[in-house]
Amino acid sequence: MSDDQPTWAKRIRAMREARGWSQTEAAEQMRRHSPRALPETDHLARRWKAWELGENKPGREYAPIIAATLNTVTQSLFPPDEKPNTGLEILNATGMDTLEIVSRLQASDVNDATLEAVRITVDKLCSEYARQPPFELIGEGRQWLRRLVEMQEQRLNFRQRRDTLELAGWLALLVGCLEYDLGDRRAAEATRQAALSLGREVGSPGILGWAHEMSAWFALTAGDYRGVVAAGKAGESAAENHSVSVQLIAQQAKAYARMGKRAEMESTLERGRVALDKMEYPSNIDNHFVVDPSKYDFYVMDCYRHVGEDRMARELSDEVIRVSSGFNNQDRWPMRIAEAQVTLGVVAAREGDLDEAVSYGRKAIGNGRKSLPSLAMVSQDLADVLRERYPREREATEYLEQLRAIQRPAS
Incomplete structure (x- = not known):
């Protein structure tokens, strides 16, 4: 296979x-x-061969069918071109750096520009979840959460208070995820409940859905697979x-796989695939939420x-590592890797x-950015x-023995 062939x-x-x-x-x-009749098989086979050679990239008609x-x-399979993140979003969008944002908040100078700067800051923090060590990011997240709570004492109009x-x-969700990554389930659950309450107060389907997703995640890593399905269904309704x-x-599909319910797993995965295929490509794919x-x-x-489909699992693993590695001179999603x-x-x-099995296992354990409960659960396989x-x-x-050392804090 030629190295100059397109990735797709x-x-x-x-x-x-x-x-x-x-x-x-x-x-x-x-x-x-396909929702419509396709040409003869010989014609389709010739087109398939051309696609594998990188000729005639499939267009809007054939790409979703493939x-x-x-x-x-x-x-x-056919991602759009992506512009690299320059790290100057806050300054470029608002003309303010972090110090000026904090100064304005402390001086009760809260206007739309200040709120937009805070919004971009929160998005930036949520985008650093995958790469920044959790014990570092959690401090920054809690600090900004405290500032937002203190803002409620200021004179805000209805829209500003809701925003x-x-x-x-969103910050509570981020902090709760980081607490769970560090093995503090009790704190994570309390923070999740706080996020759920805020989501209800402002009527945010996204916050409500992610609060339920965290519950499903906690249940999955604890081996409570029926709890995963229950939280997943409740979250779908709220989201x-x-x-x-x-x-x-997806969390429900993972639970079905571990329950040995292959048919339910496959139908659930297909339901998720169809749902995601209908959504627009996100403007910021680094945001954890x-x-x-x-x-x-x-x-x-x-x-x-988990169900032993080794050939397809290997192909998907190679793809996950490829898309998660080497973005802006660092791994984009170390935990996926x-x-x-x-x-x-x-x-x-x-x-x-x-030898190869243990080598891969040690690489995973040695990864600098990890979620202890998730890695312990996956490594159990x-x-x-x-x-x-x-x-x-x-x-x-x-x-x-190495694995037991990381499982202890997650228990």
């Missing part, structure tokens, strides 16, 4: 091969996902059309790993390669395979 072409081929289809079979599969055939989201409470809700509804669906199209592959990877590395470790262990297949191997035993 390479991925179409990799996803087809992971399913064990010939090009003709893949073309024929397209009929199941994505559905390969069980992914259209804008994940500040909504921003406080309306916000993108969090897709993540709520935005579900970007590439995250769908991350959800499916988890489910496939870690879970993809665990998945590759599980596949290697099942295929009999202990690798631990189970190692205990079953390599019970007396020193390398496996040593890795399991």
Whole structure:
């Protein structure tokens, strides 16, 4: 395969091969996902071969059919070009830096420009969740949350008060996620409840949906799979059309995978794929509380790993690592990379390669930015395979000891 081929072409081929289809079979599969009659199979097969060669990028007509055939989201397979983040958003948009924003808040000089600057600051903090160490970001998040609470004592009109409470809700969600990443479930649950209350007060479907998503996440990492489904359904009802509804669906699919309910898992994943495919591409995919199209592959990877679909899990892991790495000279989503590395470790262990399995497992544990409960839960899949297949191997035993060290704080 040529290195100068576009990424989408390479991925179409990799996803087809992971399913064990010939090009003709893949073309024929397209009929199941097309709302209209398609040309003869020979014609479709020739077009499929051309797509895999990187010729004639699929347009609006065929792109969603190909994505559905390969069980992914259209804008994940064919993402739009992205402009790099310069880090000057606040100054460029408002003419104020952080010091001036704080000075205005302290002086009770709260106007629309100041509120817009605070809004951009909150978005920036939520966008740093994936990369910044949680013990550093949590302090900044709590500090800004305190400032927003103090603003309620000032003279604000109705719209300003509602806006500040909504921003406080998003910050509460961020702080709660960071508390959970650090292993403090009690504090995280209290903060989640505060966010839920703020979401109800301002009538924000997004905040309400994410508060329920956090509940589903907590239940998933605790092994309460029925609780995941209950929280997911409640969250979907509250979230309306916000993108969090897709993540709520994904958490339910993960729970079904762990409950051994394969049919429910697959139908739930497809429901999430269809929902996400209908949404516009986000303006800021780095914000933790935005579900970007590439995250769908991350959800499916988890489910496939758990149910033993190793070839497709490997292909998805490679894709998750590719899109999560090397953006602006740093990894964009380190925690997704870690879970993809665990998945590759599980596949290697099942295929009999202990050295590679342990190597991937150690890379995941050594990742600088981690969520302790999530990593402990995902790594348990690798631990189970190692205990079953390599019970007396020193390398496996040593890795399991390392894993126990990160599981203790998450329990």
